[in-house]
Amino acid sequence: MALSFSRLRRSILLISVILAGTLVISIAPAVSSADEENDTQHIEQFQPIAVSGDMLGDFEAVAEDMDQVTMLMIFMQLQELGEIDTDLTEDSFTEAESLDEVKEHLDGDFLIPDELPDGMTESDARFGIGESGQVTATINVGVARTITELLDLPAKWLPEDTGDGETLEITLNIPESGLAGWHSGMDMLIVGQIGVPELDVPDEMDLELLRDAIIDDPRMPDELADQLDAIDNWDETVPVPVPEGADYEDLTIDGNPGFVLSMDNKGGVVAWADEGTLHFVAGNSGADELQEIAESMQ
Secondary structure (H helix, E strand, O other): OOOOHHHHHHHHHHHHHHHHHHHHOOOOOHHHOEOOOOOOEOOOEEEEEEEOHHHHHHHHHHHHHOOHHHHHHHHHHHOOOEEEEEOOOHHHEEEEOOHHHHHHHOOOOOOOOOOOOOOOOHHHOEEEEEOOEEEEEEEEHHHHHHHHHHOOOOHHHOOOOOOOOOEEEEEEEEOOEEEEEEEEOOEEEEEEEEEOOEEEOOOOOOHHHHHHHHHHOOOOOHHHHHHHHOOOOHHHEEEEEEEOOEEEEEEEEOOEEEEEEEEOOOEEEEEEEEOOEEEEEEEOOOHHHHHHHHHOOO
């Protein structure tokens, strides 16, 4: 039974959320650091960040303790903070007719397993390609400063002298991507790759200062603050949120840093970085089998 493209698309959305979480949590992650000589983003390691129910409860307690008038003012300011634009659409991810088309889209470089799990054959594969694009956030500096001050955080991460209505842009550049999926009965396997996204932040904004201030804020749950504070090299480290009940393990694939994240009876994902490219293998197989599949893709 072939894997329908609509099901592949939904599965890719789930995996994308998992992988996006590894980038968003860091505020100023490795994706913003490019090698000056070859313009390649380097990820040296992934760092697990355990996310527990108690931690979420701590955040809820902070919100409950906040002055209601202040919360209302923050909410009103957020409506004026700015806007987000993107040239990506639903059509930016489309079905490809063959593996060759995926490889051509990625300049000839797309890894697939040497051997597929029982019941899955290359003829049953469905393929997809993602176009490159940008997501740009235009931020009103004055409004951002007001929100920062209402939260009792230092506003020095923003430029000091700005006129009314001055804005700054943060742009996330998303490279091309490729995907392949197989389906047999209730079993599913998806492999994919994408260039490491690059975050373009204006020199006038100091996201590292904001990140450090948030980590040091006494309202930040100690469990989360301690884990983030333990990261020594933010430029080459990507934190990976690990939900309660999930198992995380560091691994290397052909000498490259990676990790496996799995849930009992729900499958998992293996991801690794290789020369500016993020690869992943996801499915409802066990963690050991997913790792074996990933190791065969060399």
